[in-house]
Amino acid sequence: MASVSRGVLPGLSLTLGLSVFYLGALVLFPIAACFFKAGTLSWDEFAAAVWTERARAAYALTFGASFIAAFVNLFIGGIIAWVLVRYTFPGRRLLDSLVDLPLALPTAVAGLVYASLYVKTGWLGRFLVPLGFEGAYTRSAVVLVLVFVGLPFVVRTVQPVLENLDAETEEASASLGGTRWQTFRHVILPTLYPALTTGFALSFARAIGEYGSVVFVSGNMPYKTEIAPILIVARLEEFAYAEATAIAVVLLVASLSMLVLINLLERRSRRHDV
Amino acid sequence: MTSEPRTTPPRRSRDDPAWVRFTLIFLAFAVLGVLIVVPVVNVFVGALSEGLAVYWHSLVGDPDTRHAITLTLTVVPIALAANVVFGVSAAWAISRFRFPGRTLFIALIDLPFAVSPVVAGLMFVLIFGLQGYFGKFLRSDGYAIMPYVVAFVLVLIGLFAYFTMRPTNPRARTGVWRHPPWVAFLAAAGLFAVLVVAQQALHVWPQGKNLKIIFATPGLVLATAFVTFPFVARELIPVMESIGPDEELAALSLGASGWQMFWHVTVPNVKWGLVYGIILCNARAMGEFGAVYVVSGHIAGLTDTMPLRIEKLFQEYNLPASFAVASLLTLLAIVTLVVKSRLERHLPTSNAPRP
Numbered sequence: 001m002a003s004v005s006r007g008v009l010p011g012l013s014l015t016l017g018l019s020v021f022y023l024g025a026l027v028l029f030p031i032a033a034c035f036f037k038a039g040t041l042s043w044d045e046f047a048a049a050v051w052t053e054r055a056r057a058a059y060a061l062t063f064g065a066s067f068i069a070a071f072v073n074l075f076i077g078g079i080i081a082w083v084l085v086r087y088t089f090p091g092r093r094l095l096d097s098l099v100d101l102p103l104a105l106p107t108a109v110a111g112l113v114y115a116s117l118y119v120k121t122g123w124l125g126r127f128l129v130p131l132g133f134e135g136a137y138t139r140s141a142v143v144l145v146l147v148f149v150g151l152p153f154v155v156r157t158v159q160p161v162l163e164n165l166d167a168e169t170e171e172a173s174a175s176l177g178g179t180r181w182q183t184f185r186h187v188i189l190p191t192l193y194p195a196l197t198t199g200f201a202l203s204f205a206r207a208i209g210e211y212g213s214v215v216f217v218s219g220n221m222p223y224k225t226e227i228a229p230i231l232i233v234a235r236l237e238e239f240a241y242a243e244a245t246a247i248a249v250v251l252l253v254a255s256l257s258m259l260v261l262i263n264l265l266e267r268r269s270r271r272h273d274v
Numbered sequence: 275m276t277s278e279p280r281t282t283p284p285r286r287s288r289d290d291p292a293w294v295r296f297t298l299i300f301l302a303f304a305v306l307g308v309l310i311v312v313p314v315v316n317v318f319v320g321a322l323s324e325g326l327a328v329y330w331h332s333l334v335g336d337p338d339t340r341h342a343i344t345l346t347l348t349v350v351p352i353a354l355a356a357n358v359v360f361g362v363s364a365a366w367a368i369s370r371f372r373f374p375g376r377t378l379f380i381a382l383i384d385l386p387f388a389v390s391p392v393v394a395g396l397m398f399v400l401i402f403g404l405q406g407y408f409g410k411f412l413r414s415d416g417y418a419i420m421p422y423v424v425a426f427v428l429v430l431i432g433l434f435a436y437f438t439m440r441p442t443n444p445r446a447r448t449g450v451w452r453h454p455p456w457v458a459f460l461a462a463a464g465l466f467a468v469l470v471v472a473q474q475a476l477h478v479w480p481q482g483k484n485l486k487i488i489f490a491t492p493g494l495v496l497a498t499a500f501v502t503f504p505f506v507a508r509e510l511i512p513v514m515e516s517i518g519p520d521e522e523l524a525a526l527s528l529g530a531s532g533w534q535m536f537w538h539v540t541v542p543n544v545k546w547g548l549v550y551g552i553i554l555c556n557a558r559a560m561g562e563f564g565a566v567y568v569v570s571g572h573i574a575g576l577t578d579t580m581p582l583r584i585e586k587l588f589q590e591y592n593l594p595a596s597f598a599v600a601s602l603l604t605l606l607a608i609v610t611l612v613v614k615s616r617l618e619r620h621l622p623t624s625n626a627p628r629p
Contacts, residue, residue, distance in 0.1 A: 008523060008526070009370050009371070009519060009522060009523070009526070010437065010438070010442055010526075010532040010535075011363075011366060011367075011370075011437070011438070011532055011536075012367060012370075012371045012373070014363070014433065014434060014437055015362075015363035015364070015366045015367040016363075016367040016371075016373065018359075018360070018363045018430070018434075019360055019363045019364035019367060019379075019507075020379070022356075022359075022360045023360075023364075023379075023382060023383070023503075026496070026499060026500055026503060027382070027385055027386055027500065027503060028382070028385075029401075030394070030397035030398060030400075030401060030500070031385070031389070031397065033397055033400050033401050033407060034393070034396065034397045034400060037400050076301075076305045079298055079301055079302060079305075080302045080305065080306065082298065083298050083299050083301075083302040084302075086288075086290070087295055087298070087299055089299055091303070093615075095302060095303065095306060096615075097611050097612075097614075097615045098306050098310050098311065099306070100611055100614065101310050101314070101607060101608075101611060102310070103554075103557075104554075104557045104606075104607035104608075104610045104611050104614075105314075105561070105603075105604060105607040106560065106561020106562075106563065106581050106600075106603045106607070107561065107563050107564070107581075108561065108563045108581035108582075108584045108585055108600070108603075109317060109561070109581075109584065109600040109603050109604055109607075110313065112317075112584055112585075112588055112596060112597070112600050113313040113314075113316050113317050113320070113597075113600070114313060115588075116316065116320065116593065117312065117313060117316055123312060123316055124308070124312065147309065148309050148310075148313075151309065167288060170288050171288065174288075180290060180291065180294075205388060208390070209388075209389065209390030209391065209392070209393070209564075210390075210564075211390065211391055211392045211563065211564035211567070212391070212561075212563030212564050212567075212581065215585070216585070216588065229390050229391075229392035229393070229564065232392050232393065232396060233392060233567070233568060236396065236399065236568065239405075241399075241400065241403075241405050244396060245396065245400060248390075248392075248393040248396050248397075251390050251393055252389065252390075252393055255388045255389060255390060256388055258388060259381075259384065259385070259387075259388035263381060263384075
């Protein structure tokens with residue numbers, strides 16, 4: 001990765017100019033327009049738009065369900081990453097590629113199939129609904145699809161760190177008489193914290209913006225199963241552009257702070273594992 | 275992502291007890307089975323539940339579904355092409371040069387991943403929608419911007435062609451290649467003006483007519499391009515960096531022009547990374563729902579893409595048809611994963627996925 005002096009390779013000004021222009025026109029300008037539009041509201045109007053009872057319920061569900069889903073992913077993603085790196089068993093390669101499916105499967109397909117799996121007549125619902133687990137058109141349904149869409153992020157951030165884990169510290173711990181659990185708890189787990197945190201943050205960030213799958217499974221009832229992106233669409237359909245924009249800005253600020261946080265986390269964990 | 279098979283058997287002190295191993299492997303299979311395998315199987319069973327004839331009919335017999343498939347196949351290639359051009363040029367600038375603001379530029383590329391698709395769609399509505407900043411203008415005489423857009427794209431292509439065909443060795447430059455760069459930019463500006471005036475004088479574009487962007491195909495392209503913006507650049511940058519500029523420098527020193535160097539050295543070197551980025555971008559673009567939902571106005575037979583068609587059929591309780599469309603997109607996802615896992619052998623470890 002040698003850095004090259006300006007004069008030798010051609011094309012810096014053209015490629016940089018084009019890509020900065022494209023970035024500006026397609027991404028930065030629209031984001032700025034969104035903030036600008038929100039800026040035309042007075043503070044009171046803004047507060048009235050973003051702090052209605054319905055909006056508060058939507059934020060609570062968006063952030064709450066995203067948090068629970070990311071937390072669940074922390075555990076199942078951690079276990080899957082561990083199994084994929086540490087054990088050899090038939091079907092390991094298949095399991096490994098399956099993890100990426102939520103990234104490739106359109107969210108609308110995920111929503112459609114989750115909505116029909118967990119209703120009373122669905123493949124899983126016919127066992128779960130009698131047990132009292134309503135996995136469709138409820139808040140649990142929202143959490144369930146968010147677990148689905150967020151799963152790859154934890155697995156794929158933890159996996160490489162586990163692969164590069166130093167075997168010697170583990171052996172040292174074992175030779176000093178540590179049990180397997182003690183070794184895991186005090187030697188392995190602490191080195192995984194940065195990756196786990198990053199995976200959690202990525203999964204959480206993906207979940208707060210998710211729309212396509214949730215709109216199918218949640219039933220979209222105001223105050224109950226309505227997430228913030230669905231509320232934005234509802235406001236748009238009432239032609240309440242200013243209110244929609246105000247809620248969008250809240251969401252945008254949340255996800256931009258997540259992006260900054262993730263970049264900081266990744267930079268820190270990179271410094272630690274090299 | 276998969277680790278190479280170990281050459282030495284794992285040492286005992288790193289082994290977990292057998293019962294832990296079995297429990298965890300069982301758990302992993304169970305979780306992925308319930309979360310991923312059962313849904314995928316359910317898509318195909320749901321699609322074929324009423325037999326092959328109904329499946330075929332609901333895909334081909336329904337004009338709205340047929341239109342949705344055509345529309346998706348129109349929108350996605352345009353958005354993809356724009357993002358490939360951007361991705362290649364951004365990757366070239368980032369991996370081959372050091373310039374102020376480079377780190378910020380890399381961080382900004384990820385920005386669309388952080389924006390909720392619905393918010394992305396809303397932004398374009400705010401700009402191009404009826405109540406939007408350009409709404410009034412687009413409605414009264416929208417096509418007036420077309421001469422500028424067309425002239426800009428043509429001039430850009432011309433500039434790229436000029437600078438990439440130009441011999442890199444200053445002493446080998448003769449004829450048109452002899453002029454300093456500012457002459458080319460001046461000529462480009464002149465050409466831009468001529469093209470704009472010519473189109474206006476010849477009335478190439480309709481006048482005083484409404485140019486629809488929102489609730490029409492251009493809006494769908496914009497929203498799709500926004501959402502899939504980072505994929506190609508993100509996959510190309512690490513590949514280009516890991517290969518390094520040595521072969522390109524060698525090509526240049528042997529007298530290759532910028533284009534020859536790019537086409538015969540850079541592209542063959544990074545082709546797997548490029549293909550990888552394109553298939554990921556394509557999968558996401560085909561399946562994009564939220565952003566497209568907001569800008570499309572979901573008019574059946576006009577602005578419904580495949581994912582929107584799934585939703586509409588679902589709302590109409592036409593589940594077999596809905597699953598039939600979904601099965602096509604699921605097939606695409608499976609093909610994407612297979613190609614992806616094949617390609618990963620050719621690539622340096624790529625970065626962590628982004629939301």
